Amino acid sequence: MTAVSDAPRSWIKPPLIKRGWLRWSLGLGVVIYLALALGSMDVNWTRVWEGLPRGARFFAAFFPPDFTGRWHDISDGMLESLYMTVASTVIGIAISIPVGLGAAKNMAPRFVYYFCRAILALSRSFQEIILAIFFVKLFGFGPFAGVVTLSFATIGFYGKLLAEDIEDTDPLPLEAVRATGAGWLQWINYGVQPQVMPRMIGLALYRLDINFRESAVVGIVGAGGIGATLDTAFNRYEFDSAAAILLIIIAIVMLVEYSSSYVRRWVQ
Amino acid sequence: MTITRRNGTLVWHRRARGVQFATWLTWAAAAALFVYCWQLISQKTIWPFVTDAPEQAADLAARMVPPDWAFITALWRPMWDTLNMATLGTALAIVLAVPIAYCAARNTTPSAAMVRPVALFIIVSSRSINALIWALMLVTIIGPGVLAGILAIALRSIGFCAKLLYEAIEEIDENQVEAVRCTGASGAQVTAFGIVPQILPAFAGISVFRWDINIRESTVLGLVGAGGIGLPLNAAITTLAWTRVSLILLIIFATVIVSEWISAKVRHAII
Numbered sequence: 001m002t003a004v005s006d007a008p009r010s011w012i013k014p015p016l017i018k019r020g021w022l023r024w025s026l027g028l029g030v031v032i033y034l035a036l037a038l039g040s041m042d043v044n045w046t047r048v049w050e051g052l053p054r055g056a057r058f059f060a061a062f063f064p065p066d067f068t069g070r071w072h073d074i075s076d077g078m079l080e081s082l083y084m085t086v087a088s089t090v091i092g093i094a095i096s097i098p099v100g101l102g103a104a105k106n107m108a109p110r111f112v113y114y115f116c117r118a119i120l121a122l123s124r125s126f127q128e129i130i131l132a133i134f135f136v137k138l139f140g141f142g143p144f145a146g147v148v149t150l151s152f153a154t155i156g157f158y159g160k161l162l163a164e165d166i167e168d169t170d171p172l173p174l175e176a177v178r179a180t181g182a183g184w185l186q187w188i189n190y191g192v193q194p195q196v197m198p199r200m201i202g203l204a205l206y207r208l209d210i211n212f213r214e215s216a217v218v219g220i221v222g223a224g225g226i227g228a229t230l231d232t233a234f235n236r237y238e239f240d241s242a243a244a245i246l247l248i249i250i251a252i253v254m255l256v257e258y259s260s261s262y263v264r265r266w267v268q
Numbered sequence: 269m270t271i272t273r274r275n276g277t278l279v280w281h282r283r284a285r286g287v288q289f290a291t292w293l294t295w296a297a298a299a300a301l302f303v304y305c306w307q308l309i310s311q312k313t314i315w316p317f318v319t320d321a322p323e324q325a326a327d328l329a330a331r332m333v334p335p336d337w338a339f340i341t342a343l344w345r346p347m348w349d350t351l352n353m354a355t356l357g358t359a360l361a362i363v364l365a366v367p368i369a370y371c372a373a374r375n376t377t378p379s380a381a382m383v384r385p386v387a388l389f390i391i392v393s394s395r396s397i398n399a400l401i402w403a404l405m406l407v408t409i410i411g412p413g414v415l416a417g418i419l420a421i422a423l424r425s426i427g428f429c430a431k432l433l434y435e436a437i438e439e440i441d442e443n444q445v446e447a448v449r450c451t452g453a454s455g456a457q458v459t460a461f462g463i464v465p466q467i468l469p470a471f472a473g474i475s476v477f478r479w480d481i482n483i484r485e486s487t488v489l490g491l492v493g494a495g496g497i498g499l500p501l502n503a504a505i506t507t508l509a510w511t512r513v514s515l516i517l518l519i520i521f522a523t524v525i526v527s528e529w530i531s532a533k534v535r536h537a538i539i
Contacts, residue, residue, distance in 0.1 A: 013461065037352040047411040055409035080312070083305040090302045125524035126517070129400060129488040133505060138324045140317030143309045190282070217398045221491075224312070234404060246397060253396040 058239065065247055066240035070233070074245055077229035078252075080143055081215040084225050088147045088215075089208045092154025099155055100162030101188070107166060120163070123156030132218040143224030150211045150218070157210070161203055162196065169195045205260035209253060216249055328510065335518060336511035343500060343519060349414050350496035351523075353489065354482040357421025362475050365426050369433035376437055376463065387430070394427030399485045403494040417494035421482050428481075429474055436470035437463065473535050480531035487520050 017023040102108045102116035135145040177191035219227020233242040270284045372387035403420035448462035490498020504512040
C-alpha cells in the first residue's frame, strides 16, 4: 500500500465565477457602490430613533381592527375595487390578445412586431400610480379612471407574456393545422390557442390578483376603489379601520391565491 | 375530441357535446359578470368628463412639449436616490427572504405544523400590501426620506422573493441532497453543498427580476414622501409645470428600459 495518490485530500467548492479578475472586480464594484450609496444617504437618525416608540404606538392603534365602525364605507370601497378588478382584467386581456399576437416574432411582420413591442414597453415602464394620475386628469375622479389604468397596465404584463409564450410554441402543430387548409382564424384557434391556453389561464388569474392589489392603491390618487377608503382612514388617523381594510385585502389575496392554484390544476 | 356522423359524413368536433356546452356556459357566465361589473362602474362615472378626454389629452400634450431640458441638472440626485432605493431595498429583501423561504419550503422547514404557516402568512401579507402603502406607514413612523423608501421596497419584496425561492427549493432534486448526506455531512453542510448549488441560478434570477420591478416601484414612492424621483414629479404635477413632468417621465422611461435590458441580459447569462 505504498502507492498513495498525490491528489489533494481536501476539496474546495469551485467558485461561482470562474474568471478570477471578473470575480474580484465585481466584488470590488459592489463594495464601492455600497459605500457610495450608503454614504450619499442622509438619514436623520434622531428622527428615526424618536419615531420608533411612535411606530409602536402606531401599530398598537391598529389593534383591535375596527370592522364595524366604517363598515358601510369599507364594503362600498371593497365592492368597487372588486368590480374594477374584474372589468379591468377582462378589458386588459381582450386588448392584449391582438397586441400579444402582433408582438410575437413568428406571427407578425416586422413593422407590426416593432409597433406592438413599443406599446408593451410603454405600458410596462410606468407604475400604475403615475398612469392613474394622468387618467384621473383625463377622465375625472372615480372608478372609470382606475379601470383604464389597470387595463392599460394589464396590456403590458399579459401581452408580453402571451407574446413570449406564442414565440415558444411548437411549430409542428401550427404547420399541421395550416396543411389542412385552415384559414388564419382557424389556424390561431386550433394551432396556437390550445398550446398557450393552460399557462395563459393561470396568468390571467395571477393578473386578477395583481389588479386587485393595485386597485387598493390607485384610489390614493383619486381613481376609485378601496384605496380611497384606506387613504381617508389614514388621514383621519382611524388606524383601526385601516387595519380592518388591510386585513380584508390580505384575506382576499389569500383566497384568490388558493383558488387560482385550484383552478390551474383543474385546467391542466 | 369526438367524431359524429351527420348525413352520412363524419364530422370532427374538438370537444364532446357536454363539454362544449359547459365551456359555453362558463364563458356566458363570465361575460354576464363582466357586464354587471361594468354597469356598476358606469353608474359611478361622470360621462361628460370622459367624453371630453380627447380634448383634455390634446391640451395636456400641448403643454408638455417641449420638455424643460434645463431642469435635468436638478434630477440627477433624485434619480440616484431612486436607484439606491431599488437596489438596497432588493438586497435587504433578499437577505430577509432566504430564511423565510427556508422555513416555508415543505422539504426544509423545521416544522410543517408550526413554522410553515407563519412563514406563509408573512409572505402573503408582504405581497398583499403595496410598496406605496408600506411607504405611507413608514414615512409616518421614521420620517420622510430615502430610508423609508428602502424599507418599503424591502418589505414589499420579501414576499415576492420568498415565494419564488421556496417554490424553487421545493422543486430541487432530493437525490443530490441524499448523496451529500451520505458522505456524513452535517445539516449545515447538506444545505451548503446539497441545496444551495441547486437553487443558486433561480435565486440570482429572482433577485435581478425583482430589482427590475423595484426600479419601477421606487419611482412613485416620492409621492408619499419617501424620496427619489417621485418627489420632483409630485412637485411638478402640483405646480402644473408640465414641461418638467414630461422630462421626468422621459427619464423614468429611459431608466426602466435600461434596467429591463440589464435584467434580461443577466437572466439569459445565468439560465
